[in-house]
Amino acid sequence: TYYCVDQIDSCNPTTQGTSVLVSLEGVNYVRYYSEDSVSNAESVNSVSVELDKTDPTLATVTIESNNPNNQLAMEADTVTLTIDADEPIKTPVISIAGNAANVVANNNGGRSYIATYDMQSGDSEGIVSFVINYEDVAGNSGSSVSATTDSSEITYDNTPPVTTDDAPTGWQDSDVTVNFNAVDALTNHAYTEYCVDQSDSCNPTTISTSADVTTDGVNYVRYRSTDSAGNVESVQSVQVEVDKIAPSTTDNA
DSSP: OEEEEESSSOOOOOEEOSOOOOOSSEEEEEEEEOBOTTOOBOOOEEEEEEEOOSOOOEEEEEEEESSSSTTEEOTTOEEEEEEEESSOBOOOEEEETTEEOEEEEOSGGGTEEEEEEEOOTTSOSEEOOEEEEOBBTTOOBOOOBOSOSSOOOOEEOOSOOEEEEOOOOSEESSOEEEEEEEEOTTTOEEEEEEEEESSSOOOOOEEOSEEEEOSSEEEEEEEEEEETTOOBOOOEEEEEEEOOOOOOOOOOO
């Protein structure tokens, strides 16, 4: 038996042997024929041998959320991880925030995949972690990936901000300005809304860092803050008592 190996399926079999070692990566063609003892030769046969010994790598890894600020997430927001490999790979195994992600192919000949996960109330707050495990179609495993290629990251914040006020106690004899101080540990305070009434039932809709109380009587300043991820604080209420009217004294003379 005579054989040869090339990558264009055109070589002339001249090496004699009963086996052949294929070591070159890519699509190889083993071309061979046999002849009998009186030199009757068969036609040349050809078989393709595909060889891949190189571990795959991920060329692009990015992450974003569907939050209005796509680098933040709150409960129920969807986090999307997009990957592109340097060669076709099998469907990767991906976890986001420690949970199995839903992974689908993104065309591009088996090189691109999209993984999604909806953030849950029990997920850890802070930077959303992920792990990508993958291998190419030949079974070569790539190194696990847990960082993006463009430095993108998602901060998960499921805790509303906390707002305090400096309202005075007791009756005041002039207009009162109540200042608000909102604090959010992860994504910063975005804005505070307030309203003022005398029945403690209004809906805060005016955005400001302070509220002016000018009406005589027992007033209620109701307020709440929203952080940058969209978490909304429960409505807080503080009582402000104002009496700007001087007493009127009469006599019985």
